[in-house]
Amino acid sequence: MNNQPAQRISKRALTLWRIYGVIHSFILLLITTALTVTVFLWEWPWWLAAGAGGLVVLDAVLFIWLIPGLRWKRWRYEVSEQNIDLQHGIFIITRTLVPMVRVQHVDTEQGPLLRKFRLSTISISTAATIHKIPALDEDEAERLRQSISSLARVAEDDV
Amino acid sequence: MFEPRKLHPISALINFVKTLKDAALPLIVVIFINGSPFSGDWNWVPLAIWGGLLVIVLGSGVIRWLRFSYWMEDGELRIEYGLIFRKKRYIPVERIQSLDFSEGIFHRPLKLVKVSVETAGATGTQGAEAELTAITREEAKELETLIFQQKRAAQEEETVEENAGEQPVEPPRQKVFGMTMKDLVLMAVTSGGAGVVISGVAVFFSQFMDILPVGAIYEELLDWIQIGVLMVAVTVLFVLLIAYGISILLTIMRYAYFSVYLEEEDLIITRGWLEKKQMTIPLNRIQGVRIDENLIRQPMGYASVTIISAGGSIMKNDEHQLKLLPMIRKKEIEAVLQMILEDYQVAGDFKQPPARSKYRYMIRQSWLGVLAAIPVSIYFYPYGLLAVPAVAALAGFGLLAYKDAGWTIDGTQLSLRSRNIIKQTYLMKRFRIQAASKKQTLLQKRSGLSTIQVTLTSGGGGAVARCYYLEEKDTDSVMGWYIDAVTNQKPVEK
Incomplete structure (x- = not known):
């Protein structure tokens, strides 16, 4: 149990998450700009604008620089014949085990940005839970989907 | 039974009442908010509109009854219905999980039952399930045996080695649990509502105590305010008491004559006073057992036992966590559970989280x-x-939660005990656990603690059992037990 799952997700996920971070911060920046304008127009207290500005900087540092790296470092998975083993989480580290016999179906999905980076998210459903591995390499996700769906044999009357 | 059959005509009336009941709240709101836009010579208009609506609703009830028919054909339960659009629903018998019977106030004098057909398809709200609003008890019995026979026939085709010559006999029913009136009343009195009332009474008395000395000293104006507060407090208390009384009555009505029967591989629960309900749960759909002890019942040595079952549709989600034994002495649980689910054990010695997680x-x-x-x-x-x-x-409360937390593994069974407000003990079989997680913050990692979380299937979603801040090697051993591939298989069906 102590050794971590072997596989890592694609390194390109890092770039992708940073882009998400940039978009995130940019939207926040727009809102802050609007707020600053209103602060000047209606002479609201200046610390409102300052606070919002600080928030933008903090958000940028967190979501563009810190979190993607930590998240990538933590994300690991391993698919053996019997089990799917996942580990993720930045502050709360979650390690999840899904026995292959519990898997009901596997999906891969791909948004426009993910497609651009040739990445794909795989989601594994059991009768009660859905587990996602984000930003896998496209081919890797496809291979994984094939292998999981051929390994998964759910006993009908278990559910 | 191969001829299309109609429901009992009373279902037209039931449809009517049901539509009215569903529409009652918006109607009342409309009436009260609107006041009356029509006055003078026109004041009959709203009345006419309401009258017209009533006639339409009644008419639609009648038409729905007229157009509804059901029959058995080709091993399928076939239903045709629809007010404007004709709809057909064919349900293969092998998909039918259970037939649930209930009798409302309209049904009982005419010896009728409402039949709900539960299927296994968990395809959301569109899940193929059907409801026969009112048929006679004999028809219901006939339908049940027919479905039962066909189901068995279909099963026997699959498993040829079983002796096919055996006639399907009326299966024996064994009563495994019944509730006495004393337990019923005790249950109603100690239900969740009681806590609210007790805290309400406490608040009231604390207010009252405040007022007594203060009233003499303060100015007249203040007195008035105090009286206002007192009035509010009295009213609130009164409302609470009434609500409590109603909740007691409702509970007694719902759970009167509660009994659990075992019939071959099915569990049958009947309950209800004005409205009688019968539910059938196939034993192999039961995913786990949960024992609840709330703060009032626990010191009295009582608990309730809930079964978690993987049901058909999402719509009736609350029914998937079904009270199996709503009120029982904790000591007796083991004996009753042994009769129903013999492979579940009420675990004894729980391993507790270490002392350093107390503060957490x-x-x-x-x-x-x-x-x-x-x-x-x-x-x-x-x-x-x-x-x-x-x-x-x-x-x-946190300290209490620490004291009550624990886990234990007994062969293929994992038991997790925890408390938020209610003390909950989950009894789970390994082959029913869908996924297991170990959670740990960075701080917990440093002090070697972690949380175990497992998920069972329950209706549309899942039932999650947790135990917080265990020794990390304990969590690891639970995870290790879970992935142990050799015994991870479902035990071979007998």
Whole structure:
């Protein structure tokens, strides 16, 4: 149990998450700009604008620089014949085990940005839970989907 | 049974009443908000509109009854219905999980039952399930045996080695649990509502005590305010008491004559006084068992047992966590459970989290309270300080939660015990656990603690059982037990 799952997700996920971070911060920046304008127009207290500005900087540092790296470092998975083993989480580290016999179906999905980076998210459903591995390499996700769906044999009357 | 059959004509009336009941709230709102836009010579208009609506609703009830028919054909239960669009629903018998019977106030004098057909398809709200609003008890019995026979025939085709010559006999019914009137009343009195009332009474008396000495000293104006407060307090108390009384009555009506029967591989639960209900749960759909002890019942030695079952449709989600034994002495659970689910054991010795997680439990329960208490204490200065004992009480709850937390593994069974407010013990079989997680914050990692969380199937979603802040090697051993591939298989069907 102590050794971590072997596989890592694609390194390109890092770039992708940073882009998400940039978009995130940019939207926040727009809102802050609007707020600053209103602060000047209606002479609201200046610390409102300052606070919002600080928030933008903090958000940028967190979501563009810190979190993607930590998240990538933590994300690991391993698919053996019997089990799917996942580990993720930045502050709360979650390690999840899904026995292959519990898997009901596997999906891969791909948004426009993910497609651009040739990445794909795989989601594994059991009768009660859905587990996602984000930003896998496209081919890797496809291979994984094939292998999981051929390994998964759910006993009908278990559910 | 191969001829299309109609429901009993009373279902037209039931449809009518049901539509009215569903529409009652919006109707009342409309009537009260609108007042009357028509006055003078036109004041008959709203009445006419309401009258017209009633006729339409009644008419639609009748038409729906006229167009509804059901029959058995080709091993399928076939239903045709529809007010404007004709709809056909064919349900293969092998998909039918159970037939649930219930009898409302319209049904009982005419010896009718409502039949709900439960299927296994978990395809959301569109799940193929059907409802026969009112048929006679004989018809229901006939339908049940027919479906039962066909189901068995279909099963026997699959498993040829079984002796096919055997006639399907009426299966024996064995009563395994019944509730006495004393238990029923005790259950109603100690239900969740009781806590609200008791705290309400406590608040009332604390107010009252405040007023007595203060009233003599303060100015007249203040007296008036105090009386106002007193009035509000009395009213609130009164409302609470009435609500409590109603909840007691409702509980008694719902759970009267509660009995559990075992019939071959099915569990049958009947209950209800005015409205009789019968539910059938195939034993192999049961995913796990949960024992609940609330704060009032626990010191009295009582608990309730809930079964978690993987049901058909999402719509009736609350029915998937079904009270199997709503009120039972904790000592007796084991014996009753043995009769129903012999492979589940009420676990005895739980392994507890280590002493160093005690403070984590206390913080977990009270940090929100602390956050709330600081501003409250500052803004409402002397009285706001009352928040401090409240936070202390929360921390006390945390201590209780620490004391009650525990886990144990017994062969193929995992038992997890935890408390938020109610003490809950989950009994789970390994082959029913859908996924297991070990959770750990960075701080917990440093001190070697972690949380175990497992998920069972329950209706549309899942039932999650947790145990917080265990020794990390304990969590690891649970995870290890879970992935142990050799015994991870479902035991071979007999």
